[in-house]
Amino acid sequence: MAKNTNKTSGLPIYIVNGPNLNLLGSREPEIYGRATLADIESLCAARAKSHGRSIVFLQSNKEGDLVEYLQEARGMSCGVIINAAGYTHTSVAILDALQMIAQPVIEVHLSNPAARENFRHRSFVSKAATGIIAGLGANSYLLAIDALAALGATRKKTAAKKTTAKKPKKNSGGRK
Numbered sequence: 001m002a003k004n005t006n007k008t009s010g011l012p013i014y015i016v017n018g019p020n021l022n023l024l025g026s027r028e029p030e031i032y033g034r035a036t037l038a039d040i041e042s043l044c045a046a047r048a049k050s051h052g053r054s055i056v057f058l059q060s061n062k063e064g065d066l067v068e069y070l071q072e073a074r075g076m077s078c079g080v081i082i083n084a085a086g087y088t089h090t091s092v093a094i095l096d097a098l099q100m101i102a103q104p105v106i107e108v109h110l111s112n113p114a115a116r117e118n119f120r121h122r123s124f125v126s127k128a129a130t131g132i133i134a135g136l137g138a139n140s141y142l143l144a145i146d147a148l149a150a151l152g153a154t155r156k157k158t159a160a161k162k163t164t165a166k167k168p169k170k171n172s173g174g175r176k
C-alpha cells in the first residue's frame with residue numbers, strides 16, 4: 001500500500017449520500033438491495049478501519065446541504081466518496097463543488113445507472129470523479145474505500161507524478 005505522507009494523511013474519508021438514500025432497505029430491494037444506510041455506514045467504517053482510515057458519513061435530501069458537505073471535505077478529508085442519488089443526473093451545483101476538491105473523488109451507485117432508464121445515463125458527478133463504481137450494491141461503497149486506500153487518498157486529481165527521464169549516456173551500450 002502506498003505510504004500516506006501528504007498533509008491530508010490522517011484525515012477521514014468523507015462519504016456523501018444524496019436524496020432518498022435514508023429510506024434504503026424499505027423499498028425496491030431488487031434494485032438497491034436490502035441493506036439500510038445505517039448498515040452501509042457500519043460496513044464502511046469497518047472497511048476504512050481495516051485500511052487505518054476513518055470516515056465521516058453524511059446524508060441529506062437537500063442539494064444545498066450536499067454542496068456544504070463537499071465544501072467542508074476540501075479541507076477536512078483525504079478523499080470523497082459520493083452517491084448523489086437523483087442529483088447525479090441533474091446537479092450543476094454539486095459538479096461545481098466537486099470540481100473544487102483537490103483530493104480523489106469516487107462516484108458510487110448501488111445500481112448500475114448505465115443499464116437503466118436513459119435519464120440516468122448522464123452523470124454530472126462523473127465529470128469531476130477520479131473513478132466510478134456502480135452496480136454492486138453496498139459493495140460499491142466498500143470497493144470505493146479500497147480504491148481511495150490504494151490511491152493513498154492524497155494524490156491530487158490532476159497532478160500526475162513528475163518523472164524526470166534520465167538522459168541516455170552517449171555510447172553507453174544502448175541500442176544503436
Ligand code: CA2
Nearest residue numbers: 020021023024027028085086109110111
Ligand atoms: O443506484 C444508486 O445508487 C442511485 O444513485 C440511486 C438513486 C438513483 O436516482 C440513481 O439513478 C442511482 C435513487 C436513490 C433512491 O433511494 C431509494 C431508497 C429507498 C427505496 C428506493 C430508493
